[in-house]
Amino acid sequence: MLLKVKALQLIAGRPIAIIHEDTAKWLNLHVGERVRIKRYDKKQEIVAPIDIAGSGTLLDREEIALSQEIVQELKLRNKEIVDINPALRPLxxxxxxxxxxxxxxxxxxxxxxxxxxxxxxxxxxxxxxxxxxxxxxxMNFEEITSLTKSMVKTGHQLNFHKKIVIDKHSIGGVEGNRTTPIVVSIIGAAIDELGLNAIFPKTSSRAITSAAGTADVIETIAKVEFSIDEIKNIVNKTNACLVWGGSLGLAPADDKIIQVERLLFLDPEAQLIASILSKKLAVNATHVLLDISYGKGAKMPNIVAAKKLKEKFEKVATNLGLALRVTLTDGSQPVGNGIGPALEMQDIIKVLRQDPSRPLDLENRALYLASELLSFVLNISKEEASKTCKAILESAKAFNKFEQIITAQKGSLSKLEEKLALGKFKCDIFSERPGTITEISNKKMSKIARMAGSPADNGAGIFLYKHVGEPVKKDEKLFTIFAETKEKLSYAKKIADRIKPVLVK
Amino acid sequence: MLLKVKALQLIAGRPIAIIHEDTAKWLNLHVGERVRIKRYDKKQEIVAPIDIAGSGTLLDREEIALSQEIVQELKLRNKEIVDINPALRPLxxxxxxxxxxxxxxxxxxxxxxxxxxxxxxxxxxxxxxxxxxxxxxxMNFEEITSLTKSMVKTGHQLNFHKKIVIDKHSIGGVEGNRTTPIVVSIIGAAIDELGLNAIFPKTSSRAITSAAGTADVIETIAKVEFSIDEIKNIVNKTNACLVWGGSLGLAPADDKIIQVERLLFLDPEAQLIASILSKKLAVNATHVLLDISYGKGAKMPNIVAAKKLKEKFEKVATNLGLALRVTLTDGSQPVGNGIGPALEMQDIIKVLRQDPSRPLDLENRALYLASELLSFVLNISKEEASKTCKAILESAKAFNKFEQIITAQKGSLSKLEEKLALGKFKCDIFSERPGTITEISNKKMSKIARMAGSPADNGAGIFLYKHVGEPVKKDEKLFTIFAETKEKLSYAKKIADRIKPVLVK
The missing domain is CATH 1.20.970.10 (Transferase, Pyrimidine Nucleoside Phosphorylase; Chain C)
Structure with a gap:
């Protein structure tokens, strides 16, 4: 049946076709049943469930209203003619x-x-x-392998035609654990230094439940959203990148599945493995480092669970012919001082600049992961790799590589004070007693930072003065909350007072 | 936030609120997140997920478009002002x-x-x-009991203030098994005859996967859609009814759950039990007969499965304080001659009129179920109950009761030939060999009848000349397909030739 498109610019988060009640009767279709839609002169078609509009309001009898998703996918214009047919239930x-x-x-x-x-x-x-x-x-290993391959095949791929394509991923839930930009900078500098035929095209995500994702943090000083061609240009220039993977269509099935999982906070292990490995296969990675953090409040509650997951990852990676090295790290407390986009970027720059006030826990983690990667890629001892990485970081070569990447991504390290300005409203949280810090909850810190406005408000978040094991005096500062409005600060403060993220004993 | 309603008459099968992209930004809401909606001066509110409309098409900035479901539920008019607020994730x-x-x-x-x-x-x-x-x-028995009670409590109830409220339900999948109108007529007549303080307010459903449901069949000669008050009036007059339960809001959760189950053809046992018993509790039934059919192609594949289900029903009914009697009947082949709305109504009327050509298998089943019910209600022997029911059916008292109910439901038994006219297009299917009929598939018959137009086309369906165990000659008629258009007949014929619903050996 031929109908005229009425483009509503309706963002429904799913394809939706709205047809007139007379059309529905004619085609014997009920709400929620599916139609195939194509431009009358084209082959490509899309399937969508229908809603029905009554007479005389939204639609004329010969019209069909389509959600944005369909209009874009089929490249339709207003009033264009489409052919719709009832769709069979998919196999x-x-x-x-x-x-x-x-x-x-x-x-x-x-x-x-x-x-x-x-x-x-x-x-x-x-x-x-x-x-x-x-x-x-x-799912058994064969199924997880099939799931991963299917996710890759149904999406775009980034092919750089390089001998060595390095990638990394952290399974965390650990606040402030922003090692990626530092590791990419160190390894990127190492590639230049050693003249390797290698690249490190890192795609990251934005925060879902945490205070900031790598893409949110990089976005404070550079662009992160690029087309596949633009990314190739950036990587050609710098051998590395720090971009957002979200809009590239790498393993897009994954995003749609995650959207449904999120409704119930589900995260089936098979899906977790396929999700991560498919993104690595989609960039044709040859050397992948996977860091699994464990500990109270981290995604893996203890080292036993982390080791089990490591073995599964290794087995599936072997099935897929993917070279994978897995590290296990302590994830029982936030890393670094900053939690939130601008605060985390400040930490990163301090480490890269070797500022005396830099957070050493973040630096040590980043060095550890970079060394593991380099030893893996070059097949050299960890000691040797560690020496190289340390030298690169201390010599400012890592910092220069970082600046090069940021510049290639249309950003700069000028006017940092302005770009990384913290929220105007802040308040300090003090220890109620003297003692030693025994616990800092990742989840509680994330909650407070998000109440304060992270990651949407760049300058919102938390600055942590102390870590587990350190002594505190009564009334000594534990952390400062930053927010861009008074209301958000007051929400965050209230919740901080109630849930108490830092335990002193 | 106050917004002006734009009533779209949009039937989405679910509540949907469409807001302007600026409103979404302002409230920090994303597609699929939920809002609470209320008239600014009322308390009642409804929660709905949002879609977002771009500028300058569907909505102005100060407008909100609402699907029909919300407009009706909140009794809104166009341009009325509603208050919307972000809704928390439900517990x-x-x-x-x-x-x-x-x-x-x-x-x-x-x-x-x-x-x-x-x-x-x-x-x-x-x-x-x-x-x-x-x-x-x-679900364990406690959970099924809770589910049933919850379904009743969240819906409307029909309270007749009668000592005895009789109800029946068949779990079937057996085509043509239209015993309900006959059983209601017999028992309805018995109530009058014996002067019982009892009623039989039967609510039925329309067909979902079969060729016709009881409501579809009654609808050929009377109305079936009434308000709760109208049903009370009908029952006051006649002590019985044969209405559609679909729009009464009895245990409405059930309908919504079934809608989602249907996507995958799932039918969890706990849900099946709760679904049936909740509808009985919602009419305050005191005596419920449940008929479970078993056999190849029926819902219960064999008598062992049927007995297990019987025990579960009995246990949950005991938990609920509901008096339940369960019968098990053979459901391995269609019952009666007709399959499809008009054809089944012809069978029913023949039985009630005691026409010599009436289908005796349908009559015997209806008599068996009516006798079980009467023996249950009066606490008398099955023999005695059976004698009473038989006498009522033979004396035309059942027919008169049926006519009374049909009249009360704004129908009549006049012009039956017109109302029950069969499809103009028909074709006969003959036996390809001589032998004995060993199998007639319910599912295949349903498929053919539906291809022919059942239940939407009243006169479409199948007339079955033979049942299992009967001998046939080569080229003897097995059944006739009726359809209202040539195309539908040709589809149905094609499928009948291919799937062969009748086995002759």
């Missing part, structure tokens, strides 16, 4: 039911599900059934 | 996660989930997680 629904019943899926079945997710042929509820099946029944 | 999400983890839920937790479902506070994906949890982990 993937049967495979999802099979998984829900606890049966293992074949590669073809998993690929069909993933590809239907990417092409919006499944509703959120159907994706939720898939997530439930994977969450409750797990 | 029920945590309980759903608990169920997904296999933990048993308390009454309060189940009630919260069910009530949030009814109030549209949960998205379809969240309901899908709940269904997955119940489907994969099951």
């Amino acid at each position: 993937s629904v049967d495979y999802i039911k099979k998984k829900l019943h606890g049966e293992a899926l074949t590669f073809t079945e998993i690929f069909t599900i993933v590809s239907d997710i990417v092409n919006n042929k499944l509703t959120e509820a159907e994706v939720a059934y898939f997530v439930s099946g994977v969450y409750l029944n797990g | 029920s999400v945590d309980y759903i996660k608990k169920k997904l983890h296999g933990e048993a839920l308390t009454f309060t937790e189940i009630f919260t989930i069910v009530s949030d479902i009814v109030n549209n506070k949960l998205t379809e994906a969240e309901v899908a997680y709940f269904v997955s949890g119940v489907y994969l982990n099951g």
Whole structure:
């Protein structure tokens, strides 16, 4: 049936086609049933569930209203003619039911599900059934491998045609743990120094539950959103980048699945593994370092759980032919002094500049991870790699590489005071007793920083003066909260007083 | 924030609020996040997820577009002012996660989930997680009892203030098994005859996967959609009714859950039990007959499964203080001659009129169920009950009661030939060999009848000449397909030739 497009600029977060009630009757379609939509003269089509509009309001009888997602995907203009037909129930629904019943899926079945997710042929509820099946029944190694491959194949890939493509990922939940920009800068400088045929094209995410993600932090001083071609240009210039991966369409199924998982804060292990490895495969990484943090409040509650996850990652990576090194690090407390975009960027710059007031815990972690990576890439001893990395950091070569990347990403290190200005409103939190700090909760710190405005407000967040094991006096400052409005500061302060993120004994 | 309603008459199958992108920014809301909506001067509020409209198309900055569901629920008019506020994530999400983890839920937790479902506070994906949890982990008897009670409490109830309130339900999947109108007529006549202080207010559903539901069949000659007050009037007049329960709001949570289950054809046992018993509790039934059909192609595949389900129903009914009698009947083939609304109504009228050509299998089943009910209600022997029911059916008292009910429901038994006219287009299907009929598939018959136009086209369906065990000659008629258009007949014929619903050996 031919209908005229009415482009509503409706952002529905999913493809939605609204048809007139007469059209619905004619096609014998009910709300939530699916139609295939294509430009009458083109092949590409998209499947969308329908809503129905009554007479005389939104739509004329010969019109169809489409959500933004469809309009963009099919490159439609207002009043253009589209052909719509009832769509059959996708086959993937049967495979999802099979998984829900606890049966293992074949590669073809998993690929069909993933590809239907990417092409919006499944509703959120159907994706939720898939997530439930994977969450409750797990996936075997073959299935996780298939899931990872399917996620890569259904998305864009970044091919740099380089011998060595380095990547890293942290599984954390550890606040302030902003090692990535430092590690990329050290390794990027090492690539130049040693004349390696290698690159480190790092894509990161924005914060979901934490106070800041690497992309949020870099964004305080440079752009992070680029097209694939632009990223290739940046990497060609500098051998590295620090960009946001979100809009590149690398393993896009992953994002859609995560969106549904987030409703219930689910994170099935199979999905976690596939999610991370698919992004690495999509950039054709040859050497991947995976850092798993463990400890109270971190994603992995203890070292036993962290080791189990390490083994699973290694097994799936072997299946995929991906060279992976896994490190395990203590994640029981925030790292560095700053929590929040500008505060974390200040920490990073202090470390790269070797400022005397730099946070040494952040520096040591970054050096440890960089050394592991270099020893992995060059197949040299950890001692030797560590010496090289340290020398690069101390000699300002890492800082220069960082500046080079920031410049390539249309940013600069000038006017830092302005760009990294902290929230005008602040308040100090003091220790109520003398003693030793026994615990600093990542989750509570994240909550306070977010109440204060992180990551949306650049200058909002927390400056931590102390770490676990350090002594404090009564009424000594534990941390300062920064916010850009009085209200946000007062919310954050109130919550800090109530949940007490720092334990002194 | 105060906004002006723009009523779109948008039927979305779920509450949806569309706000302007500037409003979304102002309230820091993203697509899919929820808002509370109320008329500025009223208390009642509704929670809905948001979509966002771009500038200059659908909405002005100060407007909010609401789907039909919200407009009706809050009794809003166009341009009325509503107050919207960001809504917190409902508590029920945590309980759903608990169920997904296999933990048993308390009454309060189940009630919260069910009530949030009814109030549209949960998205379809969240309901899908709940269904997955119940489907994969099951529910214990306490939980099923809580689920049933919660479904009743969150809906309307029909209170007739009668000593005896009779109800029945069939769990079938058996095509043509239209015993309900006959049983209601027999028992209705018995109530009059014996001067019982009893009523039989039967609410039925329309077909979902079968060729016709009781409501579809009654609708061929009378109205089935009434308000609660109208139903009370009908029952006051006739002591019985045969109405559609769909719009009465009895246990409305059930309908919403079923909608999500249908996506994957799931039917968790706990939900099945709660679904049926909640509808009986909502009409304050005191005597409920539950007929479970078993056999190849029926919902229960064999008598062992049927008996297990019977025991579970009995246990939950005991928990609920509901008097329940369960019968088990053979459901391995269609019942009667007709499949489809008009064809089934013809069967019913033939039985009630005691027409010599009436389908005896349908009559015997209806008599069996009516006798079980009467023996249950009066606490008399099955023989005695059976004698009474038979006499009522043979004496035309059942027919008169049926006519009385149909008249009370604004229908009549005049012009039956016109109302029950069969599709103009028909074709006969013949046996390809001589032998004995060994199998007639319910599912295949349903598929053919639906392809022919059932239940939307009244006159579409199948007339079955033979049943299992009967001999046939080569080229003898097995069944006739009726359709209202040539195309539908040709589809149905094609599918009948391919799937062969009748086996002759």
